[in-house]
Amino acid sequence: MGAVPPESAVGRLVLAATPLGHARDASARLIDAIATADVIAAEDTRRLRTLAAALGVGITGKVVSHYDAVEAARLPALLDDVRAGRTVLLVTDAGMPAVSDPGFRIVAAAAAEGLPVTCLPGPSAVTTALVLSGLPCERFCFDGFAPRRAGERRRWLETLVGESRAVVFFESPHRLAETLAAAVEVLGADRGAAVCRELTKKHEEVLRGPLAELAAWAEEGPVRGEITVVLAAAAPSTAPSVASLVGAVHERVADGERLKSAVSAVAEAAGVPKRDLYAAALVTKE
Incomplete structure (x- = not known):
């Protein structure tokens, strides 16, 4: 666990959810954050500016790109900004950062150092x-x-x-x-x-x-x-037949997996006896 630096010496990292499609789904806190953040790291800087225009808010901070291919390279400078007392706002194209979008790496790194991290909740697909x-x-x-x-x-x-x-x-x-x-x-x-x-x-x-x-x-x-x-969740009473799973076993074997390993994986996932599935797979293989 990283030691938390003196409060006066650091800023904070803010992850913010952005609208999925309708600009009016933006929270008041997101609007304020866009207007006041010292640095905004955006998955697509053009989409950020389009959102800001739709919200009628001016961007006063520095804007940097923060998409998959550059996420690791941007990390040191963004952490330096937080250490220097700046507020870094992280946004993706839509929805919540770090949920199948960039964001996990910088949160993990900031948390490891004990740097302040917070989130502005909002839309999620x-x-x-x-x-x-x-x-x-x-x-x-x-x-x-x-x-x-x-x-x-x-x-x-x-x-x-x-x-x-x-x-x-x-x-x-x-x-x-x-x-x-x-x-x-x-x-x-x-x-x-x-x-x-x-x-x-x-x-x-x-x-x-x-x-x-x-x-x-x-x-x-x-x-x-x-x-x-x-x-939908699987119905509690429905269990697949052994015969219906044999094809899945043979597909895994065709991809290079050993028969016993394939049987074990398929049987465990389906909740059927490995012995029965193995016997059925051997019969159809022959």
């Missing part, structure tokens, strides 16, 4: 999608972006077969149809879900229903905009 999904969401987990590669995506979906919480994830509109089709295969056609598109924006759209219906809609395409998907 995760919680917005959850409440609009119409699905039970007393307990949920967030999985960031779905894996891009087919094999990795299938293995990720396999871990959700018996998931007892609602699951929220982001997906590119160009890969949505493929991901939903894979979800139908792994999670079942009747698993409840919601696809939330362009949240809070002019063309906001929320589609709710079983995965099979949503996959068919996405296949018709084209799908545009920013996508957040919510999956």
